[in-house]
Amino acid sequence: MNKRLLALLAFLNASEAHANQAVDDLVNQSGVLRTNIDIAIQGISGFMYYAPSGGIAPDGVLQAGYITFDNMALYNEALANVQNTTFYSAEDFINDNQQQAQENMEEAVNDFVEATLAIVTVIEVNEQAENAQETGEIADQEALQDFIQDNDVYITEQEVADYNDAITRIEEYGNQYASFTAVLSNDDYMSQFQDTANQYDNSFLDALVAFDASVGVMTVAWDSVSIAVDMSQYYKSADEYYTAGREGEFYTTSPIACGYDFSRCNTDE
Numbered sequence: 001m002n003k004r005l006l007a008l009l010a011f012l013n014a015s016e017a018h019a020n021q022a023v024d025d026l027v028n029q030s031g032v033l034r035t036n037i038d039i040a041i042q043g044i045s046g047f048m049y050y051a052p053s054g055g056i057a058p059d060g061v062l063q064a065g066y067i068t069f070d071n072m073a074l075y076n077e078a079l080a081n082v083q084n085t086t087f088y089s090a091e092d093f094i095n096d097n098q099q100q101a102q103e104n105m106e107e108a109v110n111d112f113v114e115a116t117l118a119i120v121t122v123i124e125v126n127e128q129a130e131n132a133q134e135t136g137e138i139a140d141q142e143a144l145q146d147f148i149q150d151n152d153v154y155i156t157e158q159e160v161a162d163y164n165d166a167i168t169r170i171e172e173y174g175n176q177y178a179s180f181t182a183v184l185s186n187d188d189y190m191s192q193f194q195d196t197a198n199q200y201d202n203s204f205l206d207a208l209v210a211f212d213a214s215v216g217v218m219t220v221a222w223d224s225v226s227i228a229v230d231m232s233q234y235y236k237s238a239d240e241y242y243t244a245g246r247e248g249e250f251y252t253t254s255p256i257a258c259g260y261d262f263s264r265c266n267t268d269e
Helices: 003-053 061-065 069-084 090-118 121-135 138-150 157-184 187-199 238-247
Strands: 208-212 217-221 226-230
Touching: 003 061, 003 069, 090 157, 090 187, 090 208, 121 138, 157 187, 157 208, 187 217, 187 226
Parallel strands: none
Antiparallel strands: 208 217, 217 226
């Protein structure tokens, strides 16, 4: 388990423990008062039963139902603690959306891999065609012809649609994942989200978050209010993305680097 996940779990466990403690205290303190009320009602009901028939109660019998000022203070304090506890914070909310975006991106990447493998012979066709073009040899031209004849090299509209759709979803979910990761590192933005929720007495359970990559703005919204923050400072250029991509394992172990049949990267032999 990586350090980032451990830190996240520790944070969530600490938050949950804090929230549960506030609720536990209120259960205990309200239970004390409930017991007082219960005893008082029982005793008063006894008076209603025995008084008409002349049954006299022991002196001070109902005092067991009194609520002390100390217990009153503890109960009110427990109420205030629950009222002021943030059970689901801005950080919890963004973390949950970050995790969902990551899962969505990874699912889209898997779909891209499947879609690419469905049309992977394009890579070999291109390499053999380039070789036949460069050498001008009839043998190479016929080898290309044989490959086309012997393999399922024609692609369909559905295969292209699946391939393009996967790319679209990777960019959408990848930018969501990146934007949530970035905003979690910005204490000022996270405070703005939390302060807005507190000011309008809104819960993040009722919030929606959206990131518009075309303008670089993230918006957290409730029915009553919304807040938008500028994420443009976190953008990387296309050159930076592609340069990093060429160094990544996803590229260096791909059919582009390894060949359509992965023979150039086969380390088992």
